[in-house]
Amino acid sequence: MEVIDQLAPERSKSQFDVDAMKIVWAGSQHAFDISDRMARLVASDPAFRKDYRVTLGRKELFKNTLRKAAHAWKRIIELRLTEEEASKLRTFVDEPAFTDLHWGMFVPAIKGQGTEEQQQKWLPLAYKMQIIGCYAQTELGHGSNVQGLETTATFDPATDEFVIHSPTLTSSKWWPGGLGKVSTHAVVYARLITDGKDYGVHGFIVQLRSLDDHSALPGITVGDIGMKFGNGAYNTMDNGVLHFDHVRIPREQMLMRVSQVTREGKFKQSDVPRQLLYGTMVYVRQTIVADASSALSRAVCIATRYSCVRRQFGSQDGGPETQVIDYKTQQSRLFPLLATAYAYRFVGEWLNWLYTDVTQRLQANDFSTLPEAHACTAGLKSLTTSFTADGIEECRKLCGGHGYLCSSGLPELFAVYVPACTYEGDNTVLLLQVARFLMKTVSQLGSDKKPVGTTSYMGRIEHLMQCRCDVQRAEDWSKPGVILEVFEARAARMNVACAQNVSKMPNPEEGFSELSSDLVEAAVAHCQLIVVSKFMEKLQQDIAGKGVKEQLQLLCSIYALSLVHKHQGDFLSTGTITAKQASLVNAQLRSFNAQLRPNAVALVDAFNYTDHYLGSVLGRYDGNVYPKLYEEAWKDPLNDSVVPDGYHEYIYPMLKQQLRTARL
Amino acid sequence: MEVIDQLAPERSKSQFDVDAMKIVWAGSQHAFDISDRMARLVASDPAFRKDYRVTLGRKELFKNTLRKAAHAWKRIIELRLTEEEASKLRTFVDEPAFTDLHWGMFVPAIKGQGTEEQQQKWLPLAYKMQIIGCYAQTELGHGSNVQGLETTATFDPATDEFVIHSPTLTSSKWWPGGLGKVSTHAVVYARLITDGKDYGVHGFIVQLRSLDDHSALPGITVGDIGMKFGNGAYNTMDNGVLHFDHVRIPREQMLMRVSQVTREGKFKQSDVPRQLLYGTMVYVRQTIVADASSALSRAVCIATRYSCVRRQFGSQDGGPETQVIDYKTQQSRLFPLLATAYAYRFVGEWLNWLYTDVTQRLQANDFSTLPEAHACTAGLKSLTTSFTADGIEECRKLCGGHGYLCSSGLPELFAVYVPACTYEGDNTVLLLQVARFLMKTVSQLGSDKKPVGTTSYMGRIEHLMQCRCDVQRAEDWSKPGVILEVFEARAARMNVACAQNVSKMPNPEEGFSELSSDLVEAAVAHCQLIVVSKFMEKLQQDIAGKGVKEQLQLLCSIYALSLVHKHQGDFLSTGTITAKQASLVNAQLRSFNAQLRPNAVALVDAFNYTDHYLGSVLGRYDGNVYPKLYEEAWKDPLNDSVVPDGYHEYIYPMLKQQLRTARL
Numbered sequence A, B: 001m002e003v004i005d006q007l008a009p010e011r012s013k014s015q016f017d018v019d020a021m022k023i024v025w026a027g028s029q030h031a032f033d034i035s036d037r038m039a040r041l042v043a044s045d046p047a048f049r050k051d052y053r054v055t056l057g058r059k060e061l062f063k064n065t066l067r068k069a070a071h072a073w074k075r076i077i078e079l080r081l082t083e084e085e086a087s088k089l090r091t092f093v094d095e096p097a098f099t100d101l102h103w104g105m106f107v108p109a110i111k112g113q114g115t116e117e118q119q120q121k122w123l124p125l126a127y128k129m130q131i132i133g134c135y136a137q138t139e140l141g142h143g144s145n146v147q148g149l150e151t152t153a154t155f156d157p158a159t160d161e162f163v164i165h166s167p168t169l170t171s172s173k174w175w176p177g178g179l180g181k182v183s184t185h186a187v188v189y190a191r192l193i194t195d196g197k198d199y200g201v202h203g204f205i206v207q208l209r210s211l212d213d214h215s216a217l218p219g220i221t222v223g224d225i226g227m228k229f230g231n232g233a234y235n236t237m238d239n240g241v242l243h244f245d246h247v248r249i250p251r252e253q254m255l256m257r258v259s260q261v262t263r264e265g266k267f268k269q270s271d272v273p274r275q276l277l278y279g280t281m282v283y284v285r286q287t288i289v290a291d292a293s294s295a296l297s298r299a300v301c302i303a304t305r306y307s308c309v310r311r312q313f314g315s316q317d318g319g320p321e322t323q324v325i326d327y328k329t330q331q332s333r334l335f336p337l338l339a340t341a342y343a344y345r346f347v348g349e350w351l352n353w354l355y356t357d358v359t360q361r362l363q364a365n366d367f368s369t370l371p372e373a374h375a376c377t378a379g380l381k382s383l384t385t386s387f388t389a390d391g392i393e394e395c396r397k398l399c400g401g402h403g404y405l406c407s408s409g410l411p412e413l414f415a416v417y418v419p420a421c422t423y424e425g426d427n428t429v430l431l432l433q434v435a436r437f438l439m440k441t442v443s444q445l446g447s448d449k450k451p452v453g454t455t456s457y458m459g460r461i462e463h464l465m466q467c468r469c470d471v472q473r474a475e476d477w478s479k480p481g482v483i484l485e486v487f488e489a490r491a492a493r494m495n496v497a498c499a500q501n502v503s504k505m506p507n508p509e510e511g512f513s514e515l516s517s518d519l520v521e522a523a524v525a526h527c528q529l530i531v532v533s534k535f536m537e538k539l540q541q542d543i544a545g546k547g548v549k550e551q552l553q554l555l556c557s558i559y560a561l562s563l564v565h566k567h568q569g570d571f572l573s574t575g576t577i578t579a580k581q582a583s584l585v586n587a588q589l590r591s592f593n594a595q596l597r598p599n600a601v602a603l604v605d606a607f608n609y610t611d612h613y614l615g616s617v618l619g620r621y622d623g624n625v626y627p628k629l630y631e632e633a634w635k636d637p638l639n640d641s642v643v644p645d646g647y648h649e650y651i652y653p654m655l656k657q658q659l660r661t662a663r664l
């Protein structure tokens, strides 16, 4: 079969400079270059093949991941890659692995919570991977409630050691990635007990395994917690269980940047403020938002390309059928997802800036913006991960039956992605934190304490409570100012209404708890406003390339208006828009979708994903879907023979009515 | 560890007769007895164990399914089970298998489309499983558009045979369950060509494999299409690919109940009306709705029990922490799902009645209610499967991190369930069919043609267009009449608005296509009304048992009001309710949720699911979650050894900086 670019007609329709858009998506020419180089490096190296992954049993799958991680590390050393390059390379290897936790949690925990001395001792070992570490916080019985952890670290002044112990079954560490089979060390969170007093949860560096033969050290029981969602997927990761039986570690292995225990067993708070720890949290959450945009954009890329290849119904006079992307229902399901991938990309970029800003302020002992930054990142983590998880599954459905095949890439993308809604803070628990912050913000309106950063719109509360949207024709919905104001008004009004309702309750705590569902919705409204406003701010920048800015404007409008439509209940019940205006939103969305249509494929090409990284027959760059689907099918182990294993024992006797006597 | 019923305190709180509720859920004492007996039969037979399923490779997994299917069939024969019992037994074996298609599609296709003679020839073979059949409609290139199928069946008068042929790659049959490895026969849909003319798609019985050695017959290429979503899950099914190279079958193997080809090759339409075929469709869709309620109720059962076991935060004075089910956000996410499981159970029951009604009418040559029955079942299939798929995933998230483990049962439940949104009609395509029917209904209002069945509310269109909801206090939302009317008014107004907007377009086809997203939303509104109204009708019946009816009333209200809240944009934009009334909905929901809370566990106990069928450590009847999670973990193959396979090749050299020289 001769291969041609089936999507060439789509590509020739596009109205903007795709190469320029690639730079915008990547963030800069520099970022693009690195990404592009690393993606090709991985894609062209047969050692990184991943297409057979779903047929492997757990042990083979895991061993295969160990191999890839080692190979990746070898290449990183051989090519003397920078940290930035190495991290990109790992991204494109596209397989959850112990290295994610080593680099993403273990190293940052030591950096953030270790003293200078501790950093000097441990970081070089970690940087060279002479030790491999994980992040052991969650227990069988406690995840969200970190303060409820049960593992104890009791100081023994006689030996100058901490005794790490798991007093109950539920205190077993449970979930840490990299723990089950690989890590030699862990940052373990445990209740610090000294002098008979419980000082709450602190971090400790604990060696788990022998560096000679990898056996578990005395007192340590460690293993894998078993299979997780999906095929391949997260089962490449050894999320682990860990039980301590009075394990002793030197006192110096408590992470002591913020609190210390002295040789005498005295607990001390250092003058380094606790808030410093928030910096790491902002950093980690920012990467999660960036990951959301990657995951969603991959799914959207697959669904968009396949929707152009797939034709169904509507053939006239024996001509080709309609491309399913031309159905308006397909567009109104797909294009908002495409727009959202871009929206999250830019809010992720902004969070990157926020992280730098927070870090600089912390260094200057300015903690004023921390609560706002904390709420904002918590809210965006929750918003983007929940939406992305649903969005990936919607993309799978948009591909009809074929989306259900592993070779579509979408099932695995979903299964790997969904835990992002849970780890680093359960999304509902996070939104409740945002809500608490917003209620405080509302209660302080009119006082000296002015709302800052992403809440500064609340400073215009009088206006926002009574302003009227003056959309009269559908086209009015293309004005950024109009859109921004309705998002601000909706968020402000919902949060003020919540605050009022809470205040009517016997006491605020009870009110908060009773009304928590409403509060969560108000928090979502606030977070959506942030994304919309950051997208609009991005559009204020100089953006090079023919037609690029126009496309981004279109995407921004589709993002915002699809939310107005989806949440029209909020906008209507707060009186922010009228029913008539709501119906004009639909009309304008239809027109925007039609404008987007010729650019759809080019807009997903701009993500610059290799076929290797996409890992999808449906999303192939060349659109050569059917022959490849057919080819892939035959690779399944079940097709090793025409007559399946088990035929003689189970099928033949059934057909021949000989089951009665069979032993099954 | 001593095992006690951790959930006993929950069970003692409940305010109704659980045993009586079990009968209501099952449908009758008879249905309950059978279900209960079959569930226990399966659960107590070690041959039906399923807990290790997720760790099996494809071949082992498939062979294991063959074994179970044979064992099930053996037991069915040994115990002389009735058809009803046998079908329940298969349900509780809980593993997608070729037998589903044999009994669920192959047999019904012959019954529905075969002549008396054909039925007499083929059904006895099928009933004894002397042949095994599947349903081969979908092709690589065509699923939704059945009329676009490419496989040909060309009549050859010389030999009195049809020549079945796959003229293109995309004409390969693709997806049929049971086809890949097991079926000896298939009902194949192909374009009937005789006398040089194409008479469109018809069904043919085609033998695929030798009954002696299972080899593929000449001209037939057949295999499995490869891995699908999830672990275990649907990979127990051999969805297949099938390519014909001029395969000859006797003329008598065309299914000839509705159309025939004569010995001379003349195409004839029999006097049996084509509509008869709709009967089967109503039947199949009714089973899909029933499956939706099973799948959702299983997920809800797991999430409800675990939410009572799981405690997080809120410990006062060292006492136990708060059960997460007591958080209002958890309730407002979970209880509507519980209510929906019941709602779908009853609408399924009603569809069962509808099927009987349609069948009787068909026999009496009364086709008047067919279009309505067709639209209604299409809509309910779409509504219930989409909601259930999302609902299962929401239940998984409600279980926090532990829901991501396969041992929670939820990942596999989801992965097995989601294709229901696609097979038997893509959900969006189905809703568009409903919309088309509704537009026709609206256009006929005022004419002689009165709306029937589920559309009869449209007969009161004048009233519904202008009626006002007179809810003034939250409690007013507990009146069924009030709720029913707002659902009717919303559905009526949305559909009338769509009809008006379509009529403003240059032509109706273009209008329909342009506005199809709005039309789909209006169709959903109509379908939700059906579910609400059937639940209310159920409550009109005599229902025995202390407190049972009260609980059902509560569930019905929660079902309906949670929809009003979720879709408040619809209700507000159509002026059906006011913003004030919308906020009273929330208040009333909070109060209903509080009323439901003490009954939550008993309401899921009423499903009468065995621990085997639930297949979930989190959902165990006795709530003994933590010790069992711990126990399960160690069974993973990765835990066969402390030091993982691959350590020496990949981890040791990494730690010892010896990778440079390693071959990976």
Ligand SMILES: Cc1cc2nc3c(=O)[nH]c(=O)nc-3n(C[C@H](O)[C@H](O)[C@H](O)COP(=O)(O)OP(=O)(O)OC[C@H]3O[C@@H](n4cnc5c(N)ncnc54)[C@H](O)[C@@H]3O)c2cc1C
Pocket (backbone or CB within 6 Å): A101, A135, A136, A137, A138, A141, A142, A143, A144, A145, A174, A175, A176, A177, A234, A239, A419, A422, A423, A424, A425, A426, A427, A428, A429, A432, B310, B312, B313, B324, B327, B328, B329, B330, B397, B398, B399, B400, B401, B402, B404
């Ligand atoms: C794939 C994966 C990888 C992980 N990796 C790591 C790791 O490397 N290291 C590590 O330490 N941990 C790890 N975790 C654990 C993870 O951090 C926790 O699972 C997460 O914090 C959620 O906590 P939980 O499981 O206790 O959820 P729970 O708190 O038990 O949540 C259950 C339900 O209760 C609700 N709920 C809980 N509290 C409240 C409240 N106050 N108000 C309202 N509702 C509430 C939640 O919304 C949820 O619906 C991982 C988890 C997963 C799934």
Ligand SMILES: Cc1cc2nc3c(=O)[nH]c(=O)nc-3n(C[C@H](O)[C@H](O)[C@H](O)COP(=O)(O)OP(=O)(O)OC[C@H]3O[C@@H](n4cnc5c(N)ncnc54)[C@H](O)[C@@H]3O)c2cc1C
Pocket (backbone or CB within 6 Å): A310, A312, A313, A324, A327, A328, A329, A330, A397, A398, A399, A400, A401, A402, A404, B101, B135, B136, B137, B138, B141, B142, B143, B144, B145, B174, B175, B176, B177, B234, B239, B419, B422, B423, B424, B425, B426, B427, B428, B429, B432
């Ligand atoms: C697990 C599983 C089991 C199956 N078992 C069988 C079986 O036993 N036998 C068998 O014959 N088949 C089987 N099928 C196939 C199944 O019936 C089809 O996949 C299904 O009918 C959907 O068709 P499609 O895949 O062509 O989707 P498509 O029609 O390609 O859908 C792709 C997208 O296009 C959209 N779309 C298509 N047409 C329109 C339109 N007119 N207007 C608006 N949007 C449109 C859809 O909404 C969807 O978003 C099975 C499928 C699965 C997943």
Ligand SMILES: [Ca+2]
Pocket (backbone or CB within 6 Å): A467, A468, A469, A470, A485
């Ligand atoms: Ca204005």
